Amino acid sequence: MRRFALFVLLCAALTGCASLADLATLQSRIQHEGYQKVSVYHRSNNGTDTLEISASGSDPDKVAEIVWDTYPEHLDRLVITLDGTGKRYTEADLREAFGERQVTEKPDDDADVTKTIVTGVVVAAVTFLLLGAGAVVLVVVLMRRARHRKAQQYLQQQQPYYRPPSGPAA
Template sequence: MNRAGDRARARLPLPLAALLGVLLAAGCSWGAEMEALGARLQEAGYTEIGVGHVNTNGYDLVQVEATKPAADDNGVEIARLVWHTYAEEVDQVAITLNGTTRSATRDELLEEFGPRQLDPNPDEDTDPVDVLIRVAVVILVIVVLVKVLGFLGRLGRGSGPGRL
């Protein structure tokens, strides 16, 4: 092997590690928020709690499944807790309470409960720090792709009959 290939291989793990770190941190923030929401639901008297957050093409669906013995509870308190305490974007909430599923869109939640009581509001994409983080992630992904493609290109040229 030549030294250029060795150097490329030695530098390749650093961008990959950075990318994995960013992705892991993003996933951990959702996980921590879902865990905290589950704890708040438990404090409110709900049991058998499951919380999920699905992002499909930028549309954020928060799913909550829970049980509560109160017959008059139709999930409004869960929706209120999600809307006012879950520090991630919410476009829709789907609540399955005691086996019955109901959902509400962002507009319906806004009408029912008013503006979110979070600071900063995660539904507003105007925070400059968020914009910088997104730009940094895009740049990092591009750099990693360029490095990987360059490494694979050199690897392909170095192989052949009679070469080690």
């Protein structure tokens, strides 16, 4: 059961999180624009994709534009913290400020995560049931075999019954 839980957790992590390569590329683009101490974190919670960026600099709108034009993952919210001052954007805010995205957005994979988890649970349940049925069959076969052996041993231990000879004693 532990392995299954680990498998489900791994599937969720691999399919629900943004690609590390995309995050690393975004971080280097922001640093290339002169921002320092850049930290980038993408999370998905209850179907809401949030990208959080913290750095040292002064123009959060410039960072938001870099994200909107170059980051291919789906975004519902963007939170930018520059030198301790935070600014939040929704997808609608970004679309209004910067127009349509210049990068092809990867599809929002929340439905795929659910499908993957459900598939994993079904496969695990079927596997568990098959293993349980196999164990029951094995126990039944072994019990029958043990009964058959006991019956054979009992029959071999009994002395055959002989009738005393009849007739005149000499």
